[in-house]
Amino acid sequence: GAVVSQHPSWVICKSGTSVKIECRSLDFQATTMFWYRQFPKQSLMLMATSNEGSKATYEQGVEKDKFLINHASLTLSTLTVTSAHPEDSSFYICSAGEGQGVDEQYFGPGTRLTVT
C-alpha cells in the first residue's frame, strides 16, 4: 500500500514553454502533498506544501507564480513550471501524507525535467 506515482518520469522541453507534472496517491487519500526539488548530488529542498482544496504554502525563495501547484482532489496534485528556463532543469519529487498530522510521507519516483 501507500503508493505514489508521478507522471511523466522525465520530460524535455524548450525554454519559454510550460510543463505540468502530476503526482497521484494510488491507494490512499492524500490530505497533504509536498513538492521537492533535488539538484544533482544534493539533498531535497522542499518547495511547497499543498492541502486539498486550498492554496499551496510555498517555502521562502520559491516563486509561486513560476511554480504553480494545484491540489484539486485527495489523490492528485500538479506542479506546473511556467516559462521554463535551463536553470529550472532538476529532479522534482512529490510526496504525500495520509490524513492530518501525518507521521510519514510516501514519495513518488520523481520527474527529471530538462529545459533546453
Added chain:
Amino acid sequence: GDSVTQMEGPVTLSEEAFLTINCTYTATGYPSLFWYVQYPGEGLQLLLKATKADDKGSNKGFEATYRKETTSFHLEKGSVQVSDSAVYFCALLYSSASKIIFGSGTRLSIRP
C-alpha cells in the same frame, strides 16, 4: 532551528564490510526519525523509521536506534552488498507540522 547532520560521503566499502553512517539531529521537541534510500535515477524509498526514544528501526539488514541522550540515529548494517550502493538520507518529521527535514545525504558505494 531544527536540523539534521549526516557524515559526508562518499563512503566506499568492500562487499561484506560493516557499515555505519552517522546521523545527529537538533530538535526542540520529539520528532520521528527516518532513513530514506535513493537508488540511482529513482525517488526516495523509506528504509526504516523510529517514532520515539530507544525505538529501533530495522529493514533489509539495516538498523538504527533513536538515541535521545546523544540526539543520534546512526544507520548500521553488518554485511553490505553491492546492491546497497545508493544515497542514504537521514530525516526528521514532526507529525504536527508534517514537514520533513532532510540531512544532506551520504553516497555509499560498495565494491565487489
